[in-house]
Amino acid sequence: MSYRIALSKEQNGGLTAELYAICKVSSQLIQGAAGQEPTFREIYADTGQRQIKFTLQEDSVVLEPGILSYAHGRLKFEVIQQQPGQAGGFLGRAMRSAGTGESAYGTRVSGTGEVWTEPTHKHFVFANMESGDSMLVDDKAYYAAQGTLRLSTHQHSKVQGALSGNGLMQPRLDGRGLLVIESPVSVHEIEMLDVPPGETVTVDGDMMLMYTATMNPRLGPLVRGLRNSLRSGEGLVYTLDGPGQVFLTPTHIAVGSLA
Known part of the structure; x- marks a missing residue:
């Protein structure tokens, strides 16, 4: 059930x-004291479905x-x-x-x-x-x-x-x-960065969830030049200029990752 x-x-x-968790419900028999009738209690197991x-x-x-x-x-x-x-x-x-x-x-x-x-x-x-x-x-x-x-x-x-x-x-x-x-992660794992004017944030696109429209991003290699890009080991990254807010999923592991 x-x-x-x-x-x-x-x-x-x-x-x-409203957000709901779907749980499997089972009954467990509880043995009562001497002379008392046994009772049942319900046990809820989270299926991970929402x-x-x-x-x-x-x-x-x-x-x-x-x-x-x-x-x-x-x-x-x-x-x-x-x-x-x-x-x-x-x-x-x-x-x-x-x-x-x-x-x-x-x-x-x-x-x-x-x-x-x-x-x-x-x-x-x-x-x-x-x-x-x-x-x-x-x-x-x-x-x-x-x-x-x-x-x-x-x-x-x-x-x-x-x-x-x-x-x-x-x-x-x-x-x-x-x-x-x-x-891709729970709301408790989402990190919000409040970026003031004059500062920037650089982030892997897989970790980007959303950001305020006051920040117009630049998408490109982490460093200029093909050789430098290969040496850095990074692909394309977002660079966003403040002011604004950025919401990230830093604990998200991309599909296919060995981590």
Whole structure:
């Protein structure tokens, strides 16, 4: 038997997001004292799976395609097409080449009711963006956002070396609303760097989760020149100038790593 246990909760306006752990439940027989009846106690074992419930009260949420498990209430579903240059390339995980002229799709749910997403072994971060905030997130990190947030594609011009054509593109969110981000590590492992004006942060792209839009990154080799790049042992890295905030996943181990 499986059971869901609430782990965290975040609310903004008429939208509430709740994170649940899926646990296996078993019963253990407890022998009572002499003359007493034995009893049972329930034992919960975490399966590592997580599930999100969105509760809408005359509000809306835009979901990444394919994550809906079930929903009920007075809800309206519509497929929204995000045109390139607005929000293309990140709502659909199958679209890895942002800016190629194709369109991506998202599922907007609006009204009053409950929406459950599919169980997954991934981690999640809930965040409330305030009015005037802008955030750039990793292309694989977007999961869901309140309908009050404006989603667009940000194109970076300062890209050196390996990338060409349309350059580096990332999801950008502006405005006020609730945001749900996928993360390769738990929220407790995420490190936030507050970078003051005049300072920079250099980071491997695999460790980048999101950062404020006040920081326009440069993507390129750690050191100039092919020979120096080979000697450094580093590939392409992000260099971001302050002021701003950077959210990193330093404990994340990339797939295929021997660590």
